[in-house]
Each structure stands twice: as structure tokens, then as C-alpha cells.
Amino acid sequence: MKKEYSKHxxxxxxxxxxxxxxxxxxxxxxxxxxxxxxxEYKPEEIFIVAHHRYEGMSDPDDMSILYVIETKDKIKGTHLIGYGPTADLEEAEFFKDIPENNNSNNADISELT
Structure with a gap:
């Protein structure tokens, strides 16, 4: 089991x-x-390096996913989205449309360094 870096x-x-x-x-x-x-970037221009899911400590409906991203032109950054009841369905579909080959199985920051 991978050790989580943080709850926030x-x-x-x-x-x-x-x-x-x-x-x-x-x-x-x-x-x-x-x-x-x-x-602007379309799904096929995005590579997911890692992702982390969170649930709110006081409100289990407060859920989010932090995506660690690299673009086709090597721009590196992050993007935070809600999931569950608070999810923006269009935004969720965008991330679902990222080609499977563009998704890393890596979810632990210690494996990036």
C-alpha cells in the first residue's frame, strides 16, 4: 500500500x-x-503524471481529485476537480476522454523524484 503524503x-x-x-x-x-x-489543450494533448483523491474530513461529500499534468508541449502543472455529487460532468468527461496511453499508473510523488 502506498503511503499518502498528505490529507490536504x-x-x-x-x-x-x-x-x-x-x-x-x-x-x-x-x-x-x-x-x-x-x-488551450484537448484531451489527447494532456498526459496525467499522477493523481490523488481526497475526501473532506468533516464532509464526506467534499471530494476532489488533484491531477498532475504534463502537456504535449512539456508544460507541467496541476488541476483540481470535484468528483462525486459536486462534480462538473463536462469536466469529468474531459478527463475521461484523455487517452488511456496518456495516463500513468503513478500516484505516489516519491516515485517521481
Missing amino acids: ETDYIKKYEAEGYTANFLFMNNSLIDTETKK
Whole structure:
């Protein structure tokens, strides 16, 4: 069983930023958009390096997934989405449409370094 780094998304985000995953992505119009460059990416242009699921400590309906992403043009960053009852269905479909070959089985930050 893999040891979890943290129970909070922000701790993982900070750790990944220290590893060079500094871009932030926003989901809009069926694309992931780099908030700095405004470049848009489609599912086939996204590679999932790792992902981490979270459940809220006080509210089990407060669920999220942190995706660690690298784009086809080597931009590295993170994206946090809700899942479960709070999920944005279009955003969930976008991540479901990422080709299986673009998904790593890696979910532990210690395996990235």
C-alpha cells in the first residue's frame, strides 16, 4: 500500500510545484487552459503524471481529485476537480476522454523524484 503524503490538496500542490509542476490549468469550453499563457489543450494533448483523491474530513461529500499534468508541449502543472455529487460532468468527461496511453499508473510523488 502506498503511503499518502498528505490529507490536504495544498500540501501535494506545494510538493509538486517544488518538482517543477508550476502551471495552473482552468477547464473552460471543453478545454484545459494554461492560466498564464491562455493556451488551450484537448484531451489527447494532456498526459496525467499522477493523481490523488481526497475526501473532506468533516464532509464526506467534499471530494476532489488533484491531477498532475504534463502537456504535449512539456508544460507541467496541476488541476483540481470535484468528483462525486459536486462534480462538473463536462469536466469529468474531459478527463475521461484523455487517452488511456496518456495516463500513468503513478500516484505516489516519491516515485517521481
